[in-house]
């Protein structure tokens with residue numbers, strides 16, 4: 001089982017990342033740190049499902065596992081069967097909490113998410129036009145499941161976002177940490193934080209934002 005340990009200085013809102021599906025992501029986000037990696041190592045850019053990862057066991061102690069952190073495993077180019085196998089795997093491991101994050105939230109509608117109470121289904125809203133409708137698409141795609149866990153990742157936050165956070169239980173706010181990236185105004189995070197508080201959603205602000213207050217909430 002290839003789990004990568006996370007924590008302070010890395011992806012601090014999860015204990016591990018887990019990538020049974022890997023390969024070049026076709027969203028081509030300009031801020032993607034993986035694009036350089038795929039260029040340097042073309043063999044790693046090949047889309048694949050790793051059988052070894054799927055067949056081994058998770059740790060005994062309950063953990064938060066960000067599944068699909070290195071590519072968008074819900075991209076339209078990923079075969080249904082592969083995604084289904086990963087969902088089956090997480091279903092067999094209810095003691096762990098699994099986070100999924102995609103820029104293609106409509107794809108959640110292609111799978112049965114019934115009973116996946118140990119999972120969090122998220123989408124990125126980065127403040128650009130491209131992701132402006134993602135909250136709506138996420139809620140639409142998962143609307144058949146009462147009480148489903150949904151979250152939004154505002155990372156990297158590239159512009160101000162006005163969102164009512166309808167249907168959202170948790171938000172993550174982070175900055176673009178690429179070298180030379182513009183500093184993100186504190187007001188953008190504050191606006192989201194205020195809305196989340198009004199709506200009862202939990203908030204996790206990543207250290208890379210430089211927010212003056214430490215906010216690291218994870219919903220129960």
Ligand code: SF4
Pocket residue numbers: 025026027028029031032033034035070071072103
């Ligand atoms: S969706 Fe994620 S993995 Fe895909 S290009 Fe964008 S940042 Fe990279």
